[in-house]
Structure formats: structure tokens, C-alpha cells
Amino acid sequence: MIPLSWYMTLAVILFCIGVCGFLTRRNVIVMFLSIELMLNGVNLNLVALSHFLDSVRGQAFTFFIITVAAAEAAIGLGIAIALYRSRRSVHVDTINHLKG
Amino acid sequence: MFPQFFFGYCALMIVASGLLAISLRNPVHCVLMVLVLFFHMAGLYLTLNAEFLAAVQIIVYAGAILVLYLFVLFLVSLREELHLTAFVPNAWLGRIIATGLAVGLIATIPAFTLGEKGVWTVDAIRQVTHTKALGQELFATYLLPFEIAGLILLVALIGGLVLARRDQGGGESDSASGGTAGDAGPEPVADCREVGR
Numbered sequence A: 001m002i003p004l005s006w007y008m009t010l011a012v013i014l015f016c017i018g019v020c021g022f023l024t025r026r027n028v029i030v031m032f033l034s035i036e037l038m039l040n041g042v043n044l045n046l047v048a049l050s051h052f053l054d055s056v057r058g059q060a061f062t063f064f065i066i067t068v069a070a071a072e073a074a075i076g077l078g079i080a081i082a083l084y085r086s087r088r089s090v091h092v093d094t095i096n097h098l099k100g
Numbered sequence B: 001m002f003p004q005f006f007f008g009y010c011a012l013m014i015v016a017s018g019l020l021a022i023s024l025r026n027p028v029h030c031v032l033m034v035l036v037l038f039f040h041m042a043g044l045y046l047t048l049n050a051e052f053l054a055a056v057q058i059i060v061y062a063g064a065i066l067v068l069y070l071f072v073l074f075l076v077s078l079r080e081e082l083h084l085t086a087f088v089p090n091a092w093l094g095r096i097i098a099t100g101l102a103v104g105l106i107a108t109i110p111a112f113t114l115g116e117k118g119v120w121t122v123d124a125i126r127q128v129t130h131t132k133a134l135g136q137e138l139f140a141t142y143l144l145p146f147e148i149a150g151l152i153l154l155v156a157l158i159g160g161l162v163l164a165r166r167d168q169g170g171g172e173s174d175s176a177s178g179g180t181a182g183d184a185g186p187e188p189v190a191d192c193r194e195v196g197r
Helices: A004-024 A028-052 A057-086 B002-023 B027-047 B051-075 B091-111 B122-127 B130-141 B143-164 B170-177 B186-196
Strands: none
Touching: A004 A028, A004 B002, A004 B091, A028 A057, A028 B002, A028 B027, A028 B051, A057 B051, A057 B130, A057 B143, B002 B027, B027 B051, B051 B130, B122 B130, B130 B143
């Protein structure tokens, strides 16, 4: 039997890989992918806990997280396309219109 | 013994492909690495007796969300990627923050104690298959969150349509104000509309 702490450690590592990617990468799409990695770390934690607690609750929440992740991907990538279209090459320090 | 080996293999592949996904230069390779990662996450879900979630992970995450990412990557030309300023000034600062977070979180894991157990033991789930157990929980206990999730999907659908829509008449002034977009031809706009459908 695999102990719970293994799963939690792996989830922490996966989450922190996502944090690292989100902080260091500058490509918008890779940043979205890093968010997916973080969500997957949380999902793994929820599923592991729901298994070890004899409950389906965590898995139900995992469903909702997958839903929110899909919505986030759709909206975020839609914004990315809209940005790319409004200025053909959206480059490094140019997305600062909201900074005034 | 076999479950530990399987967990070790999946964990190794997850960490390796996760690290590759955030460090490779080509975004398409990043997406493919995340695909590998999702498959091994599904394997881990199998070791946790969550077969239905493993299937959902592969179908929805690997099959739908990552394909959406790939579509957008191929729409946005790879030469001129979408870039933001990074949140931290130095890449090493970001890595140090992430490592510190990992160490801090792992250090707190031994202090974790399980709460009280629920009713869905492995045997109980095995009697009424996993899908049915999950469905009962989802559609009875969590009916309201389920409806809200449906609403969120609707918002995402409408939002995606609105964002990917071609502006009637406003498109030229937008691209002109972009500065570098002197030759914004109609092709990318038409492509974007394809995604909106």
C-alpha cells in the first residue's frame, strides 16, 4: 500500500513546478500550462485524500476543478488570441496597457 | 511491491515531464510534455481507485484542453510568441521562491493528521461501481455546485465567442493602434473566427 505522504509530497512538488514555471516563463501560453500543472497538483492531493478518507467528496471537487480549468483555458486562450490579433506581434514589455 | 514501483515510475515521469514542460524553449514541446504528465496522472488516479477520474483526466484534460492549447499555439505564430513581463525580475529568484515553497510545504506534511472517515470505503465503492458512487455524490450532495459549474462553462463558452469574434469595423483601428501591425492581413482574423466556432 502506498502511504498518503508520498502522494502529498508528489502533489507539492508538482504544484511548485507549476509555481516555478509561472514565475519564470514569459510566454503567456506556457504560463497557462503552468497553471494547469498547479491545478493538477491540487487534484492529486484531493483524490489521494478522498481515497484515504473513504470519501468521494474530493473526487467531486476534482470534477469542479477540471471544469474551472477548462473554462480558464478557454477564456485565457481567447484573450491571448484577441491580444495577438490586435497587435500582430505582442512582444516582451508591450502588454502594459492597463498600467496607465 | 508492484504498486510502489508503479507509483515510483509515475512520480518520476511526472516530475521529469513537469520540469521539462516549464524549461523547454519550444511551446509545442511544452504542451506535449504536459500531455505525458497528464497520462501519468491518470495512472496515479488508477492506483487511488478513481477509474472514472482517470478516464476523465485523459478524455477532458489530454483530449480537449491540451488540444485547445495546441490549436492556439498553431494560430499564434511561433516566431512571434505572446510574451509578458515575468512576475519576478530574475529567473533564479522565481526558482528560489518555488523551491522554498516546496520545502516549506513538504516540511508541514508530517504534521498532517487525517480527519474522520467517510462512508465510501473501497468495498462500498466496489459494490456499486465507482461511476455510480461518484454520480450519487455529485448529483445529490453537490447538486448546487454542479449547476454552478455548468454556469461557469456557459460563461466560458460565451466569453470565448465574444473574445474570438471579429470586430465589425473596429478591427482596422485596433490593429493600427498596435504600432507594429502595418500588414495585418485578413488571414489571422479568419483563423481566429474558426476557433470561435
